[in-house]
Amino acid sequence: MTADIIDGKAFAAGLRARVAELVPAFQAAAGRVPGLAVVLVGEDPASAVYVRSKGKQTRECGMESFEHKLPAETTQEALIALVDQLNADPAVDGILVQLPLPKHIDEQAVLLRINPDKDVDGFHPVNAGRLATGLHGFVPCTPLGCLMLLEDRLGDLTGLDAVVIGRSNIVGKPMAALLTRASATVTIVHSRTRNLPHYLKHADIVVAAVGRAHFVKGEWLKPGATVIDVGINRTDAGLVGDVDFDSAASVAGAITPVPGGVGPMTIACLLRNTLVAAHRNAGVALEKGVI
């Protein structure tokens, strides 16, 4: 193996510590701590674990966690009524509805109902539009975490060739927008792309978010590339990424592991977004670039 391992777990711990350091000043100015409401519908075991971690890490940062666990048969109307209640609650700065939702609920209808200024997941089309047009808004946590890891590793991304594999609204599209904003030259490829290895051959940066175990092979990569693996695939052999780690690590310059790479950054960035939301909602200034 030649690649350096990018330690997302350690980076995320550092980011959470920076969030926690900034909470007391907010509390002194606003007379309250930032609040994050997390809504879980149903009993998906992985979602339950993520929601528990979100609550625990929110409290550890000194912020308030409001947890709403609803049964799987909750109606769309009832879920939207809860979102309306959270939109109106001044103690709630950020609202997150854990995905995936049960099949009978229209995910888009629910996400559209969240006040964009409390949308710390950055999934509302208003925030997607803000990101695409360079306005202030909330950026989805997983791609934001990937960008932080990339800038920590590579510094200025100007002019670097970046390939994003996957075009989801949650990872691929916002990732491409963030890399474009950082002046990288960005290509999006996906499951219907012809000759995918052709695009990877020249990529200085590869972000893999396809949802297929071991999909990206080391022989497709440019030697020295920085590889960010967003995949979380549960296989008989355990949790694996979208990148064939062993072959990729012998070609790449740096690579994120699964677990311990991008995953922990998702929740750390959620806490960061919640702190930012609290400052904006309460009209308290937050020094630019401090977090």
Ligand SMILES: Nc1nc2c(c(=O)[nH]1)N[C@@H](CN(C=O)c1ccc(C(=O)N[C@@H](CCC(=O)O)C(=O)O)cc1)CN2
């Ligand atoms: N409303 C949202 N729903 C979902 C999001 C999201 O950002 N907002 N992302 C994922 C799930 N997710 C957070 O919600 C999440 C996924 C993975 C991790 C993580 O730390 N993964 C660990 C491995 C943990 C394990 O063993 O399962 C790692 O990669 O090291 C945190 C959060 C979908 N839904």
Ligand SMILES: [Mg+2]
């Ligand atoms: Mg180049």
